[in-house]
Structures are given as structure tokens and as C-alpha cells.
Amino acid sequence: MSTATIAVPTRRASAVWSALRETGPIGLASAAVIVVALLVTIFGPLIAPADPYLGQLSNSYVGPGPGAPLGYDGAGRDVLSRVLAGARTSMLGPFFVVILCLAAGTLLAVWTSWVRGTVDAVVSSVLDILFAFPGILLAILATAIFGKGLTAATFALAIAYTPYVARTLRGAALRERSLLYISALEVQGASAWAICFRHVIPNIVPLILAQATTLFGYAMVDLAAISFLSLGVQPPFPDWGVMISENLSGAVQGFPLAALSAGLCIVVVVISFSLLGQRLHENYEARR
Amino acid sequence: MSVQLRFFARRLLMLAATLLVASFVIFGSLYLAPGNPIAVLSGGRSLPPDAIKLLEHRYHLDEPFLTQYWIWLSNASHGDLGISITLREDVSLLIAQRAGSTAGLVLYAAILIMIFGVGLGLLGGLKPGWIDTSVIVTSAISAALPAFVAAIVLIAVFSVGLGWFPSLGSGQGLLDAVYHDTLPAIALAASSLAIVARVTRASVREEFGREHVQTAISRGIPYPALVRRHVLRNAAIPITTITGVTIASLIASAAVVERAFGLNGLGAYLVSAANSKDFAVVQGISLVLVLVFVIVNLVVDVLYSLIDPRISLGSRAQ
Numbered sequence: 001m002s003t004a005t006i007a008v009p010t011r012r013a014s015a016v017w018s019a020l021r022e023t024g025p026i027g028l029a030s031a032a033v034i035v036v037a038l039l040v041t042i043f044g045p046l047i048a049p050a051d052p053y054l055g056q057l058s059n060s061y062v063g064p065g066p067g068a069p070l071g072y073d074g075a076g077r078d079v080l081s082r083v084l085a086g087a088r089t090s091m092l093g094p095f096f097v098v099i100l101c102l103a104a105g106t107l108l109a110v111w112t113s114w115v116r117g118t119v120d121a122v123v124s125s126v127l128d129i130l131f132a133f134p135g136i137l138l139a140i141l142a143t144a145i146f147g148k149g150l151t152a153a154t155f156a157l158a159i160a161y162t163p164y165v166a167r168t169l170r171g172a173a174l175r176e177r178s179l180l181y182i183s184a185l186e187v188q189g190a191s192a193w194a195i196c197f198r199h200v201i202p203n204i205v206p207l208i209l210a211q212a213t214t215l216f217g218y219a220m221v222d223l224a225a226i227s228f229l230s231l232g233v234q235p236p237f238p239d240w241g242v243m244i245s246e247n248l249s250g251a252v253q254g255f256p257l258a259a260l261s262a263g264l265c266i267v268v269v270v271i272s273f274s275l276l277g278q279r280l281h282e283n284y285e286a287r288r
Numbered sequence: 289m290s291v292q293l294r295f296f297a298r299r300l301l302m303l304a305a306t307l308l309v310a311s312f313v314i315f316g317s318l319y320l321a322p323g324n325p326i327a328v329l330s331g332g333r334s335l336p337p338d339a340i341k342l343l344e345h346r347y348h349l350d351e352p353f354l355t356q357y358w359i360w361l362s363n364a365s366h367g368d369l370g371i372s373i374t375l376r377e378d379v380s381l382l383i384a385q386r387a388g389s390t391a392g393l394v395l396y397a398a399i400l401i402m403i404f405g406v407g408l409g410l411l412g413g414l415k416p417g418w419i420d421t422s423v424i425v426t427s428a429i430s431a432a433l434p435a436f437v438a439a440i441v442l443i444a445v446f447s448v449g450l451g452w453f454p455s456l457g458s459g460q461g462l463l464d465a466v467y468h469d470t471l472p473a474i475a476l477a478a479s480s481l482a483i484v485a486r487v488t489r490a491s492v493r494e495e496f497g498r499e500h501v502q503t504a505i506s507r508g509i510p511y512p513a514l515v516r517r518h519v520l521r522n523a524a525i526p527i528t529t530i531t532g533v534t535i536a537s538l539i540a541s542a543a544v545v546e547r548a549f550g551l552n553g554l555g556a557y558l559v560s561a562a563n564s565k566d567f568a569v570v571q572g573i574s575l576v577l578v579l580v581f582v583i584v585n586l587v588v589d590v591l592y593s594l595i596d597p598r599i600s601l602g603s604r605a606q
Contacts (some may be wrong), residue, residue: 002316019528069483102384115475125305126309128302128306129305129306129309129310133310133313133578134537134539134540134541134577134581135538136541136543136544137538137577137578138572139538139563139572140543140558140559140562140570141314141317141318141570142317142571143319143562144318144321144410144561144562144565144567145317145321146321148563206372214439221434224434224436225434225435225541225544226340227545228436228544229543229544229547229559230559230563231559231563233529236515239438244436244437244440245436246549248440248548251440251443251444251448252443252447252448252456253448254441254444254448256440256444258442259439260440260441263434263436263437263440263441264437265435266434267433267434267437270432270434273429274431274432
């Protein structure tokens with residue numbers, strides 16, 4: 001008789017695609033919007049019709065016209081070009097926040113759910129205390145310490161979001177750990193390391209993916225708010241948050257288009273991420 | 289000691305621990321910040337060694353870190369948050385001058401959330417059909433509106449377009465202040481209001497599907513009593529949770545709205561202090577904001593145990 005084999009439920013990278021397919025028309029439409037946003041992130045500065053930095057003051061707050069479908073901003077720069085070029089910081093900032101807090105949150109969740117006991121209790125209460133810091137406040141503190149800019153705000157938001165990730169994933173990891181196949185692997189002599197990285201984490205990938213999608217939207221709003229408060233990306237660099245801040249006075253004077261164009265980009269991307277995140281989460285819950 | 293008292297005592301202890309750690313993080317992180325406080329104090333001029341000694345002594349910079357933290361914390365507990373480097377005034381005084389503006393704004397937004405967020409949610413949950421559909425659509429749009437975008441839209445429509453409300457500044461006297469704060473409060477409340485409406489609607493729906501409600505319907509209990517006694521009392525827990533959490537989060541995001549509408553509140557002041565590296569102010573405001581945030585969360589916890597006494601027996605409801 002051969003050695004006992006145990007059916008181990010593993011899902012690999014293809015899980016991402018099958019998870020996407022199961023989100024239905026709304027999920028797929030949201031994914032399509034996100035793909036467009038990613039393409040603009042990569043190619044935005046290349047397809048911008050005009051120089052996003054160069055303006056003519058005589059064009060200040062001139063409305064849409066030939067060659068400038070979204071008009072000009074307060075400094076007479078082409079709004080469409082700035083929106084296209086601004087996708088880069090507006091999308092990459094949240095991307096790094098999500099990567100950082102997911103890495104930290106996943107490791108914390110798997111580690112504490114594996115060792116349990118005192119470590120789990122201590123880490124959980126530290127995370128509870130971190131909940132007392134709203135993300136924006138932590139980001140403002142970070143920019144006060146390390147100076148204005150996207151880097152400090154990105155790290156601060158990642159720290160602020162980690163408790164949310166860790167708490168959600170810890171529950172899933174605990175559930176996974178109590179399953180029979182984990183005990184079977186332990187009996188077979190698999191190392192804790194191997195079980196966590198080859199089995200527990202791959203099996204909670206759908207939930208990690210759902211979290212990533214939802215958090216991306218939050219991170220985008222919070223980072224844009226930091227830039228809007230002139231503590232994040234610095235003008236004249238094109239960024240959607242910066243554009244809203246720069247053109248606030250235009251809105252007060254009756255020329256809201258420049259600020260609204262950037263605002264609309266944020267809203268559309270955030271809605272897409274939140275709808276897709278919701279669908280992914282529902283599918284994960286349904287499969288449980 | 290009764291169970292509820294023990295529950296409150298535990299919550300108060302956790303609040304104290306949270307505040308202690310938060311204050312340590314706030315003080316410690318700014319202590320580690322690059323840059324020499326003396327250089328900031330002297331404005332970059334080089335000072336004679338005696339003057340440096342004097343300044344170091346006055347600001348306790350010659351003490352070890354933990355002593356400095358202890359001095360700062362015990363002073364803070366007496367309401368002394370140090371002196372602003374840029375304005376040369378008491379931080380507590382500067383904070384007190386601006387706290388009213390922010391408190392008014394957050395309170396206004398909180399009232400909007402409680403009336404319209406919960407109200408819309410109840411409407412959608414209790415009245416299926418086109419009313420419910422319009423609640424869903426409205427809340428979906430409003431949930432995705434960050435405060436800074438909502439501010440631009442409100443200014444463009446109601447201030448510049450219709451001329452109903454001012455777009456900048458705060459008013460004199462109560463009525464005028466409320467009038468000036470209307471657009472800022474709506475901008476601040478927009479996305480939280482939608483989240484509260486969504487959760488309220490969902491929990492009312494869920495309760496209607498429960499067996500005890502179905503039983504009550506078959507027993508012939510009149511509709512108003514059914515809603516009041518069987519649906520709302522059970523739906524109250526998730527509604528309180530989400531309302532409390534979203535209102536607590538307004539405290540920090542008020543900074544965005546204050547910047548958008550040119551209001552002179554705590555958030556706007558925190559941002560300008562962070563900009564000018566006025567650390568005593570940054571520490572003071574952060575401490576106050578975290579304190580309020582934690583207290584609001586405590587109030588929500590106490591409300592829970594009043595709504596549902598079972599909670600003080602076990603863990604906190606999620």
C-alpha cells in the first residue's frame with residue numbers, strides 16, 4: 001500500500017482569474033474600469049495631448065474648447081493632460097499602501113493564529129490600540145516628522161490599515177488552522193513554516209484579494225486627502241488630490257471643471273474598487 | 289459588583305491603556321523626528337553655548353527621553369500642552385480657541401448622519417419598491433463621494449450656482465454659524481451618511497426575515513408595534529455600531545472639510561502646524577483628537593450594553 005495521501009485544497013495564481021470571473025457583470029465592469037485606470041497609469045504621460053506642466057496664464061480657467069476637451073486650470077494648463085499624467089501618483093500611492101499593509105497584516109494574522117497564546121493576546125491588544133489612530137491623523141503625524149511627501153503618508157496609512165487586515169485575516173486563518181488537513185500535515189511532520197506558506201496563506205488568498213481591492217479605494221481617498229491638505233504630493237506635480245487643491249479657488253470663483261475632473265477620476269476608480277471588493281468578499285463568504 | 293459595572297470598569301481600564309500608549313507614540317515619534325529643536329527655536333541662528341544650555345534646560349531637552357515624556361504627560365494631564373514655537377502662545381489656549389469650531393462642525397455632521405442616514409435606511413428597509421430602490425441608488429452615489437469632492441460639488445451648486453450658502457468662512461452668532469456650517473457639514477457627512485443608511489437598511493431587512501418576526505406577524509401583532517418592538521430593537525445594535533464608528537472617524541476627516549471651506553478649526557490648524565513643524569501643537573492636537581476618538585468609542589460601547597444587556601456578559605458585538 002502506498003503512503004497515505006490527503007487531499008489538500010490549494011488554490012494558486014489561477015484562483016485570481018476564477019475569482020474575477022465569478023464576480024458577475026458588475027464585478028467584471030468594475031475590473032474593466034480598473035484595467036483602464038492601470039493603462040492610464042502606465043501610458044498616461046505618453047498619451048497626454050499637451051505638456052501637463054506648461055501653462056499659459058491667458059488660458060486661466062478657460063472652459064472646454066477644441067484641443068482641450070476639459071478646459072484649462074488656474075495656471076492655464078491643459079486639464080486633460082494633467083488628469084492623464086496625474087494617474088501615476090494617484091494610483092501608485094494606494095498600490096504601495098495596499099502591498100505593505102497586506103504583507104504585514106497577513107504575516108501577523110498567520111503568525112498569531114498559528115502560535116496563539118500570549119503572543120496572540122499581546123499582538124491583538126497592540127492592534128486594538130492602533131485602532132485609536134485614524135489613518136489620516138497618523139499620516140499627518142508622519143508628514144510632520146519626516147517632511148511632506150507621498151512616502152511618509154504611504155507608510156503611515158499602511159500602518160493604520162494593518163490592524164484591519166490582520167483582524168479580518170486572523171479569523172480566516174484560525175478557521176483554516178482548525179481544519180483537519182492541517183492536523184494531518186502536522187502529523188506527517190510538515191514544518192509550521194511550510195504549512196503556513198504552502199497551505200494556509202494560499203487558501204485565504206481569495207479573502208486577501210477582497211481586502212486588497214476594498215482597501216485600495218480607502219487608500220486612494222485618504223492619500224488624495226493628504227495631497228489635498230498640501231502634505232502629500234507637492235505641486236506642480238500632477239496628482240488628482242493636488243489638482244483638487246490647486247483648483248479649489250477656481251471652484252469658488254465659478255470654474256469647478258478643473259477640480260471636478262480630478263475628483264470624478266477618484267470617484268470612478270474608488271467606486272470600481274469598492275464594488276469589485278464587495279463582490280469578491282461576498283463570493284468568499286458564500287464559499288465558506 | 290454587578291456585571292454591568294465590571295463591564296464599564298474593564299472598558300475604562302482599556303481606555304486608559306489606549307491613551308497611555310497613544311500618548312507615548314505621539315510623543316516618541318516626534319522625539320525621533322530629524323532636526324534639532326534648538327535650531328527651530330533659534331530660527332537657524334547660531335547661539336552662544338550659554339543660551340543653548342538655558343534653552344535646553346527650559347524645554348527639558350537635557351533630560352533623558354523617558355523623563356521628558358513623563359514631564360510632557362503630567363503637564364498634559366493638567367491641561368498644559370507646552371508653547372507653540374511659531375505663535376509663542378500656550379498650545380492649550382490655541383487649541384481651545386479652535387476646538388469649538390471643529391466640535392460644532394462634527395456635531396452638525398453627526399446630527400445629519402443620525403437623522404438622514406438612519407432615516408433613509410429605515411425608509412428603504414421598511415418600504416420595499418421604488419422608495420427602497422432610490423435609497424439604494426442615492427446611498428451608492430453618496431458613499432463614493434470623498435469629502436473634498438463633495439465640497440467642490442456643493443460649492444459649485446449651492447454656493448456659486450444658486451447662491452444659497454456662503455462658500456467660505458464661519459459665521460458670527462449661533463444661527464449664522466449654523467448657516468455657514470451647513471455646506472461643510474453636508475460634505476463631511478456625505479459618505480458616512482450613506483454607509484449608515486446602507487447598514488440600517490440591511491439590518492432592518494435581516495430582522496424582518498427572522499423567525500421571531502415572522503411569528504409575531506402570524507400572531508397578528510399590529511404593524512407599528514411589530515416594527516418598534518421586534519424589528520427596531522434588534523436592529524439597533526448594528527445601527528449603533530456603524531453610527532458610532534462613522535461619527536468617530538469624522539473627527540480626523542474634519543481637517544479636509546475645514547481646508548475646503550476655509551474654516552479655522554483644529555484640523556486645519558493641525559495641518560498648518562505639521563507644515564511648519566510646530567511640534568508642540570502637533571502633539572497637543574493629536575492627543576486631543578485621539579482622546580475624543582477613544583471617548584466616542586467608549587460611549588458607543590456603553591450604549592451597546594444599555595441596548596442589549598447580554599453584551600456586558602460576553603464579548604463586544606460585531
